[in-house]
Amino acid sequence: MMTSMLVSSVVGQTRGIAFFFRAGYSHLNVSEEKMSVMCNPVSSFHKSYYGIGGEAYLRADKNVFGWDAMVSTHGPSSSDSSYAEPFIINSSIKYGFILHDNRNLILYPAIGVGAGLIGITTYSQYGHLKKDINTMYVLNPICELSLNADKMVYTFANGRATGAFLFGIRAGYRFSKSSDDWKKVVRVNNSKEKMSLSGYYLTISLGAGNFRRL
Numbered sequence: 001m002m003t004s005m006l007v008s009s010v011v012g013q014t015r016g017i018a019f020f021f022r023a024g025y026s027h028l029n030v031s032e033e034k035m036s037v038m039c040n041p042v043s044s045f046h047k048s049y050y051g052i053g054g055e056a057y058l059r060a061d062k063n064v065f066g067w068d069a070m071v072s073t074h075g076p077s078s079s080d081s082s083y084a085e086p087f088i089i090n091s092s093i094k095y096g097f098i099l100h101d102n103r104n105l106i107l108y109p110a111i112g113v114g115a116g117l118i119g120i121t122t123y124s125q126y127g128h129l130k131k132d133i134n135t136m137y138v139l140n141p142i143c144e145l146s147l148n149a150d151k152m153v154y155t156f157a158n159g160r161a162t163g164a165f166l167f168g169i170r171a172g173y174r175f176s177k178s179s180d181d182w183k184k185v186v187r188v189n190n191s192k193e194k195m196s197l198s199g200y201y202l203t204i205s206l207g208a209g210n211f212r213r214l
Contacts, residue, residue, distance in 0.1 A: 014101070015061065019209065020205040021054055022070065023052045023204060024201060024204060025048065025201065026049040026072050027049075027199045027200050029047070029199045030047065030196070032045045034195060035120075038192075038195075039077070039120060042083065049086075049087070054068065055207075056068075057096075063096075064094075064110065068091065070091075078125075083124070084122045085122075086118065086120045087118075087119050089117050090174070091114050091116070092144055093112060094110045095110060096108040097110075103213075107147075108147075110144075110147075111146075115141055116139075116176065118195050118197060119136070120135070120137070134184065135184060137182065137184065138195060139181070140176045140179055140195075140196055141176065141177060146172025149169045160213045161210070165208050166206070166209055168204065168205035170203045170205065171201070174201060178195060179194060180195075
């Protein structure tokens with residue numbers, strides 16, 4: 001009886017691995033005033049960042065163990081010949097639990113922890129010539145909560161084991177502690193303002209994986 005119970009608990013489970021390319025939007029809760037003070041005399045900043053990255057996860061039935069990384073940029077802002085280009089880099093490991101699974105679509109919330117940085121590259125530009133290039137940055141620990149959906153858009157076989165192409169959507173909020181421990185600040189007129197990577201994000205993911213239903 002114990003053996004039959006063990007077999008029944010294993011049969012029907014899905015295991016597999018998937019890899020994704022991702023692209024998306026982040027809304028960073030950093031005030032435009034603080035960014036302007038850091039990048040004096042450059043101003044006219046916003047909170048929108050667009051980026052690309054990658055992710056991978058291992059699925060063990062309803063459990064999802066994942067990793068992701070992303071680089072996002074604000075784009076350049078300028079004042080006369082002075083320019084500033086803020087960017088963010090973040091990476092985290094995640095755990096998710098599948099709440100809905102109909103073989104071709106899974107929905108799962110996830111929690112993640114990791115690290116990230118806010119960076120600002122400043123320079124002077126005269127025509128096509130850039131001078132006095134410097135990148136300053138501050139590191140921050142991060143924690144993320146997200147809702148995730150993955151859809152198998154194409155499968156290579158109808159058996160228990162199959163490869164598949166996947167389309168995913170990630171929506172979440174990133175929590176981060178503020179810090180003013182900036183590195184590589186070289187301009188005397190740069191004030192070290194407290195900043196964090198807190199903010200919401202939305203990404204889409206395109207990937208491939210291999211799964212087996214036991």
